[in-house]
Amino acid sequence: MTADDMARVRDAFVAAAQRADRIGIDAIEIHSAHGYLLHEFLSPLANKRLDAYGGSFENRIRYPLEVFAAVRQAFGGVLGLRISASDWVEGGWDADQSAEFAKRLKALGCDFIHVSSGGVSPLQKIALGAGYQVPFARQIRQASGMITAAVGLITEPRQAEAILQDGDADLVALARGFLYQPRWGWQAAAALGAEVQANPVYWRCPPREAQAIFGKVSIGVR
Numbered sequence: 001m002t003a004d005d006m007a008r009v010r011d012a013f014v015a016a017a018q019r020a021d022r023i024g025i026d027a028i029e030i031h032s033a034h035g036y037l038l039h040e041f042l043s044p045l046a047n048k049r050l051d052a053y054g055g056s057f058e059n060r061i062r063y064p065l066e067v068f069a070a071v072r073q074a075f076g077g078v079l080g081l082r083i084s085a086s087d088w089v090e091g092g093w094d095a096d097q098s099a100e101f102a103k104r105l106k107a108l109g110c111d112f113i114h115v116s117s118g119g120v121s122p123l124q125k126i127a128l129g130a131g132y133q134v135p136f137a138r139q140i141r142q143a144s145g146m147i148t149a150a151v152g153l154i155t156e157p158r159q160a161e162a163i164l165q166d167g168d169a170d171l172v173a174l175a176r177g178f179l180y181q182p183r184w185g186w187q188a189a190a191a192l193g194a195e196v197q198a199n200p201v202y203w204r205c206p207p208r209e210a211q212a213i214f215g216k217v218s219i220g221v222r
Contacts, residue, residue, distance in 0.1 A: 006053075009037065010067050017075040027078035027111075030068060034119030038064040039084055042101070043093040043120045061101055065108065072109045080112035080149075081105060085136035088117060088124035095136050099143035112147040114173060115140055131159065137169040149173050157188035189213040 001009070013030070020028055032038035040046040041063045047054050053063050072079055085098040102113050115137040118124050126132070133152035141148040150169035154160050160172040177184050189196045190210035203217045 006063060010063075010070050013067050014070050014074045017071045017079075021075055021077065025077065027080070028071070028075060029114060030071060030079070030081045032064055033082045033084040033114075033116045035084075035121075036119075038067060039093075039120055042083075042097075043087055045087055045089060045092045045121050057097060057100070061104060064101075065104055068105060068110065069108050078111045079109070080114060080147075081110055082114040082116060084117045084119055085115050085133070085140065086117045087120050088126045089121050092121065095139050098136065099140050102140045102144035102146050106144055106146045110146065112149060112171065113140060113144070114149040114151065114171075115169075116151055129153065130155070131163065134163055134168050137163075138167075141167075141169060147171065151175070157191040160188065161192055186210070186213055 017028055030038070032042065035046070041053065042060050044060065047060050049055070049059075051059075053059055068079075068081060083098055083101070084093065085095050087093045098115070102110075105113065115133060117133050117136060118126050130153050131150070134150045134154075137148045137150035140146070147170045149171035150163055151173040154163065154172055154174060155177050160174075163169050163172055174184065181187065186196055186198075186206070187210075188194070190206070190213050194213070195215045196213055198214055200217070203214055203219050206213055
């Protein structure tokens with residue numbers, strides 16, 4: 001990318017944030033993970049530039065920070081960033097670099113960091129398992145003090161709650177779990193003794209063991 005290309009893309013991020021602001025979006029997450037452009041700048045596996053945007057850690061984080069700072073200036077709502085905390089390849093981007101990057105983001109006004117991993121190299125060797133990315137979230141949270149979201153094979157309500165209660169992360173994100181079960185949040189409320197709000201047309205639907213999830217509601221008899 002030339003300097004003009006980089007300026008054009010940075011300005012496109014800003015324009016997107018401004019559109020989001022105009023239509024009332026409360027929060028934005030900038031995607032800097034999974035081999036997308038900003039991750040390619042961060043990772044030494046992908047970034048082979050020989051100018052001020054390649055080589056050293058300071059150079060590789062320069063453009064992602066410039067993009068974030070420009071969006072932060074344009075958007076007054078909640079603004080976070082999603083990263084791949086590790087490339088899962090020796091010599092690639094790793095958790096220590098992620099933690100330092102998070103500190104720089106926090107200084108620029110980043111509100112949260114969403115911690116995923118991988119996606120930039122076919123050589124990645126990911127150690128899959130329940131909550132396999134949670135240690136990355138914990139390390140970044142401890143190092144930066146930033147609000148941190150954990151993600152990755154978090155499937156059960158009590159598993160998610162333990163991550164929060166143990167201080168591994170401040171937020172838990174699910175994707176595939178909700179694709180498979182769109183009412184996962186209701187199931188979590190039932191399992192953890194919590195309540196959710198729902199349209200009254202749904203008040204009749206919970207099974208007996210989940211009757212309390214909508215709180216004290218009145219259902220007519222027919």
